[in-house]
Amino acid sequence: MQRIAIDMDGVLADVYHQFFEMDEKDFGQRRPMEEVTGKPEREGFPNILQYVYRQGFFRTAPVMEDSRQIVEELNKKYDLYIVSAATEFPQSLPEKQAWLNEHFPFITWQQMVFCGSKQIIQANIMIDDHFRNLDHFKGETSLLYTQPHNVQTNEGRHKRVNNWKEIAGILL
Amino acid sequence: MQRIAIDMDGVLADVYHQFFEMDEKDFGQRRPMEEVTGKPEREGFPNILQYVYRQGFFRTAPVMEDSRQIVEELNKKYDLYIVSAATEFPQSLPEKQAWLNEHFPFITWQQMVFCGSKQIIQANIMIDDHFRNLDHFKGETSLLYTQPHNVQTNEGRHKRVNNWKEIAGILL
Numbered sequence: 246m247q248r249i250a251i252d253m254d255g256v257l258a259d260v261y262h263q264f265f266e267m268d269e270k271d272f273g274q275r276r277p278m279e280e281v282t283g284k285p286e287r288e289g290f291p292n293i294l295q296y297v298y299r300q301g302f303f304r305t306a307p308v309m310e311d312s313r314q315i316v317e318e319l320n321k322k323y324d325l326y327i328v329s330a331a332t333e334f335p336q337s338l339p340e341k342q343a344w345l346n347e348h349f350p351f352i353t354w355q356q357m358v359f360c361g362s363k364q365i366i367q368a369n370i371m372i373d374d375h376f377r378n379l380d381h382f383k384g385e386t387s388l389l390y391t392q393p394h395n396v397q398t399n400e401g402r403h404k405r406v407n408n409w410k411e412i413a414g415i416l417l
Numbered sequence: 418m419q420r421i422a423i424d425m426d427g428v429l430a431d432v433y434h435q436f437f438e439m440d441e442k443d444f445g446q447r448r449p450m451e452e453v454t455g456k457p458e459r460e461g462f463p464n465i466l467q468y469v470y471r472q473g474f475f476r477t478a479p480v481m482e483d484s485r486q487i488v489e490e491l492n493k494k495y496d497l498y499i500v501s502a503a504t505e506f507p508q509s510l511p512e513k514q515a516w517l518n519e520h521f522p523f524i525t526w527q528q529m530v531f532c533g534s535k536q537i538i539q540a541n542i543m544i545d546d547h548f549r550n551l552d553h554f555k556g557e558t559s560l561l562y563t564q565p566h567n568v569q570t571n572e573g574r575h576k577r578v579n580n581w582k583e584i585a586g587i588l589l
Contacts, residue, residue: 248537326537332526338510354504355533362527365420365498367539367555383539 253329255374311409427546483581
């Protein structure tokens with residue numbers, strides 16, 4: 246059975262929704278998408294490090310459209326793990342696990358990985374929105390999940406996917 | 418550079434110390450070592466599931482003798498990760514990270530992995546006290562760290578180490 250490693254932030258959890266909401270509260274108006282597109286997350290939102298440390302930031306993130314049903318299907322066909330680079334923000338760990346338990350209740354604790362570097366992860370398929378994770382991946386298939394920070398040219402290193410329906414089309 | 422994955426509980430953190438202390442408080446007398454030796458941890462200590470859920474259980478565990486200095490030396494020679502099966506007890510995650518930050522301050526957040534199953538971990542060397550982790554390990558060297566629950570015959574599947582000085586003798 247092929248093993249698949251699925252990222253959380255920017256793949257299952259819509260963290261940009263959180264960035265925009267908190268940024269609007271801090272600066273009094275909604276930042277236009279064009280202003281953050283093509284920039285690293287930390288450049289697009291000046292106060293981002295405060296946001297990710299706020300209680301509830303991860304716990305209340307919306308679920309990406311269609312991800313729940315498609316991950317449930319993938320979970321029947323693949324040896325599936327949720328792999329989140331989370332140890333940079335220790336307070337996020339219980340929030341992330343509670344979020345997974347609520348929205349993806351079919352994912353067991355055995356299938357969760359909260360790490361820093363993903364270089365230690367062994368899988369056949371990785372879905373992630375960050376080049377820093379995908380570029381070191383040794384497996385056969387790396388899918389780049391489109392997020393505003395990664396819209397720059399992909400140079401063919403990874404297969405780009407724009408939503409969960411496209412992932413289903415490739416993997417199911 | 419060879420990658421090494423080091424377990425926490427029963428390898429870096431002396432959880433049996435915690436089991437004996439809490440068990441003595443619950444039952445009024447110190448349980449003799451012979452009574453828990455050769456038994457799974459959950460059989461040796463009837464209330465163990467309560468202990469690991471108690472606040473501070475992981476945070477206050479003593480550090481295994483010599484481990485700090487030897488891990489610091491290993492960290493210079495190997496691509497080193499601390500890999501702890503921790504997601505079974507979500508409240509343990511911040512405690513474990515705080516414990517690592519206190520006792521092993523040279524370990525960065527990038528080097529920490531809190532997971533469930535360790536089958537997804539790719540490394541050359543694994544040090545662990547549980548057969549369930551070592552038996553699935555695909556790397557070249559698996560070291561079984563002696564703990565009361567694993568003293569039964571090893572059948573040569575893994576190299577047994579009884580303390581951190583023995584690990585240093587093999588890996589440094």
